[in-house]
Amino acid sequence: MKKSIPTLFKEGILINNPVFVQLLGMCPTLATTTSVMNALGMGAAVIVVLAFSNLFISLLRKIIPGEVRIASYIVIISGFVTAVELIIKAYFPAIDAALGLFIPLIVVNCIILARAEAFASKNGPLASFIDGIATGIGFMLALVCIAAVRELLGSGALFAASDGSGGVQIFGDWFSPATIFLLPSGAFLTLGFLIACVQKIRNTSEERARIKSLEMDAIEGGYHATLMKDPATGKIIRRSSYREPVPAEGEPTAEELELLDDPEIPETSAENNEKGAE
Amino acid sequence: MENIFMIMFTAILTENFIFSRFYGCCPFLGVSDKPSTALGMGMAVTFVMTLSSAATWAVYHYLLVPFGLEYLKTIAFILLIATLVQFIEMFLRKFIPALYGALGIYLPLITTNCAVLGAALVNIEEGYSFIESVVFGFSAAIGFTLAIVVFAGVRERLNFANPPKAFRGFPILLISASLAAMAFSGFSGMKF
Numbered sequence: 001m002k003k004s005i006p007t008l009f010k011e012g013i014l015i016n017n018p019v020f021v022q023l024l025g026m027c028p029t030l031a032t033t034t035s036v037m038n039a040l041g042m043g044a045a046v047i048v049v050l051a052f053s054n055l056f057i058s059l060l061r062k063i064i065p066g067e068v069r070i071a072s073y074i075v076i077i078s079g080f081v082t083a084v085e086l087i088i089k090a091y092f093p094a095i096d097a098a099l100g101l102f103i104p105l106i107v108v109n110c111i112i113l114a115r116a117e118a119f120a121s122k123n124g125p126l127a128s129f130i131d132g133i134a135t136g137i138g139f140m141l142a143l144v145c146i147a148a149v150r151e152l153l154g155s156g157a158l159f160a161a162s163d164g165s166g167g168v169q170i171f172g173d174w175f176s177p178a179t180i181f182l183l184p185s186g187a188f189l190t191l192g193f194l195i196a197c198v199q200k201i202r203n204t205s206e207e208r209a210r211i212k213s214l215e216m217d218a219i220e221g222g223y224h225a226t227l228m229k230d231p232a233t234g235k236i237i238r239r240s241s242y243r244e245p246v247p248a249e250g251e252p253t254a255e256e257l258e259l260l261d262d263p264e265i266p267e268t269s270a271e272n273n274e275k276g277a278e
Numbered sequence: 279m280e281n282i283f284m285i286m287f288t289a290i291l292t293e294n295f296i297f298s299r300f301y302g303c304c305p306f307l308g309v310s311d312k313p314s315t316a317l318g319m320g321m322a323v324t325f326v327m328t329l330s331s332a333a334t335w336a337v338y339h340y341l342l343v344p345f346g347l348e349y350l351k352t353i354a355f356i357l358l359i360a361t362l363v364q365f366i367e368m369f370l371r372k373f374i375p376a377l378y379g380a381l382g383i384y385l386p387l388i389t390t391n392c393a394v395l396g397a398a399l400v401n402i403e404e405g406y407s408f409i410e411s412v413v414f415g416f417s418a419a420i421g422f423t424l425a426i427v428v429f430a431g432v433r434e435r436l437n438f439a440n441p442p443k444a445f446r447g448f449p450i451l452l453i454s455a456s457l458a459a460m461a462f463s464g465f466s467g468m469k470f
Contacts, residue, residue, distance in 0.1 A: 023448055026307060027392050031300035071360055074389075078353040086349060101399050104352040108392040110304055184298050185459035192445075192452030200444035 005130055012134025018111045019142035020198045025111040028102050029143060030187040036159050039147035041095040043140025045084050045103055047133060050112050053077045054132035057120040073116045078107045094161065111139060149190050154181035285406075285414050290421040295393050297425055297455075297462035302393030306426055307451060309384070316430035320423025322384040324416065326366060327394050330359050331415025334398035335408055355398045360389045393422055429458055 003011075018024045032042040056076050057064075064072045085103045088096050096103070106112065115135055120128040151158055156175045160167030180186045218224045219236060230237045295301045302323070310316045334355050342348050367385045370378035388394060397418050401411040432454050441450045 023307075024304075026303040027300050030303060071357075074356055074360065075353065078356050082349065082352050085352065101396060101403065104399055105301075105392045105396060107352055107356050108390045108395050110390065113390060180460075183459075183463055184300065185456040185463060187300070188452045188456035188459055192449045192456060195452065196442075196444045196449035199447075199449065203443060 003127065008127065008130050009134045009137075012131060012136075013138040013141065016135075017138045017142055017198075018114075018135055019139060019146075020195055022111075022114070023195075024114055025109050025139065026191075027105065028109060029146065030184070030191060032099055032102055033143055033147040033150055033187060033190075034154075034182050035098075035151045036144055036147045037161060038095070038098050039143035040140065041088075041092065042099055042102065043136070043143050045088065045099075046106060046109070046111070046139050047136030048084055049077065049080045049106055050115060050136040050139075051129055051132035052080050053112060054115055054120040054128040055125055056080075057116045058123060058125045058128035061121050069121065070113070070117075073113060074107065077112055077116070081106045111135065146187075146190050146194060149194070150181045150186055153178050154186065282410065282413050285410055286417040289414055289417040290424065291462070291465040294421045294425055294462050294465075295396070295418050296422060297459040298466070299396070301396035302391055302422055305387060305391055305393075306422075306429065307448070307455075309387075310426050310430040311433055313427055313430040313434070316426045317423070318380055319384045319387075320419070320426050322381040323388060323391065323393060323422055324419035325381065326359075326363060326385070326388050327397050327419040327422075328412060328416040329366070330362055330394055331397055331401055331411045332408070333358055333362055335401055335406075335411040338402055351399070351402060352395075355395055356389075359394055359398070363389050393418070425458070425462075429455065432458065 012018075016022060019026075019029050028042055028046075032038050053073070053076050057073055060072075060076075081104060084106070088099075088103060115132060119131050123131070148158060151160065152170060155167075155177050156171040157167035157169050178186075181190065215224075216229075219227050219229055226238055227236055228238075229235070289295075293299055296303060296306050305319055305323075309319045337354060337358055338348075338351060342351060342354060347354075363385055367378075367382065370381065370385075397415045400418075401414055404414075406414055433451065436450060436454060439450070445453070
């Protein structure tokens with residue numbers, strides 16, 4: 001199960017986005033998206049924990065016995081969470097005050113345990129490390145999307161600091177902020193609408209793929225009057241522009257090849273010879 | 279005594295674990311499809327959360343503080359909760375099979391429920407005494423159960439609704455949760 005680095009990034013960020021597609025880690029997603037800065041802080045903390053816990057779980061995957069693996073994963077994860085928590089407390093006290101208990105609660109974030117169980121326990125250290133970073137970036141981008149909507153509609157500004165000061169005023173004085181978006185019910189509402197958008201996009205692309213595969217069936221089955229599939233290249237071409245490939249000089253023609261493939265011909269001729277000798 | 283009632287009221291309604299603090303949203307959105315299942319999960323959480331609040335308080339104040347190891351509380355608590363859940367599971371299976379039959383399947387899910395670890399950490403953060411911690415754990419879990427059971431009732435009705443295709447499943451669930459959260463945020467006006 002080898003995957004290249006770009007594939008890992010594409011899967012972690014887009015195809016298997018932990019929040020919008022896999023619907024994991026809802027608690028921090030709902031709680032820490034009141035402002036873009038909080039979302040960035042939470043996302044960065046999760047990236048670090050996810051990358052390093054994936055790396056170490058992958059390194060230890062052959063040593064950890066299967067029966068106690070979940071407990072071992074939790075111990076590894078909580079070690080990194082504690083380290084990140086202490087670093088944030090020491091260097092970014094504003095973020096610590098805004099995120100509150102959600103930094104230690106990364107321990108029980110389902111995304112991290114899910115990646116440990118589904119990826120790091122089966123893949124090499126480098127791939128696991130990159131998968132952790134990619135999934136973490138996917139998580140952070142999702143948080144920033146939600147936070148941008150909530151902060152913009154709830155306060156009219158973006159990138160305000162955790163205490164509400166500063167920030168870029170996007171809307172002018174005419175805008176009266178809808179505080180509900182900063183309240184818990186606004187979190188559920190925004191996430192609901194964003195996931196609906198993602199489902200709409202996925203439904204549309206699935207529908208397109210379905211129509212395309214139906215068209216291909218029609219072309220290959222010969223139901224499509226003017227289109228067909230070029231047997232040599234696999235591309236779709238017009239029937240009128242298709243020509244049988246002409247064999248070059250010296251090469252056997254299609255009929256000769258068929259004769260060579262047919263095993264019965266030499267036998268019958270041998271029988272005929274025998275009959276003739278008798 | 280007044281203090282105890284205030285903690286209970288705040289934990290159940292004003293700062294409801296799901297609708298105001300967002301602890302335990304995963305089981306809230308995952309297990310709440312039938313009121314009976316939701317009630318089973320809620321009871322299992324109440325049982326574990328009350329016990330774990332007591333146990334984590336004792337470990338923090340009698341083990342971590344004397345040795346100056348407060349910074350290890352996350353690791354210590356999660357291990358304690360995991361052990362406790364395992365222990366409760368074995369105990370119930372052996373001695374109270376009827377209760378095990380009712381709660382058994384929900385117990386393994388509780389280890390990774392952030393409400394349980396969240397309650398333990400809030401107890402330490404707020405500096406509650408032993409009795410206050412146990413009361414807080416119990417009433418926060420009652421608030422969790424209330425939210426999850428009420429929402430399961432809403433969700434049963436949603437099965438017969440016909441939302442636009444893109445909103446089917448999770449999005450419509452979140453939007454109804456938003457309305458429920460709005461109702462709960464009405465309690466935040468009540469101050470003592």
